[in-house]
Amino acid sequence: MADKLKITLVKSPIGAIPKQRATVEALGLKKVNKTVEMPDNDAVRGMIWHVRHLVKVEEI
Template structure:
């Protein structure tokens, strides 16, 4: 059973490649400092890794 992971957007997506914008939207993040609780699955971890410079995992 997968756990829960909290992801927070810490940098803006303006001026970023379209692919990065789509990944951040796919994570459900809408604006700076927005925090979402997501299932800790390999696909979500992969998305976080692609935009690790824009988001952070909150403890």
């Protein structure tokens, strides 16, 4: 596994269920096409899995 993950919000969470909107916010993503770097661990991977249709992930 990589040390960090680069996570980009590629689709708006407006139509998503509230739990998914909260997950996107918890990842630190506020606007479409914004990117954050998060550590590569099981907790972050689980969050990404739940909103995988809204984000793009790259290993750094």
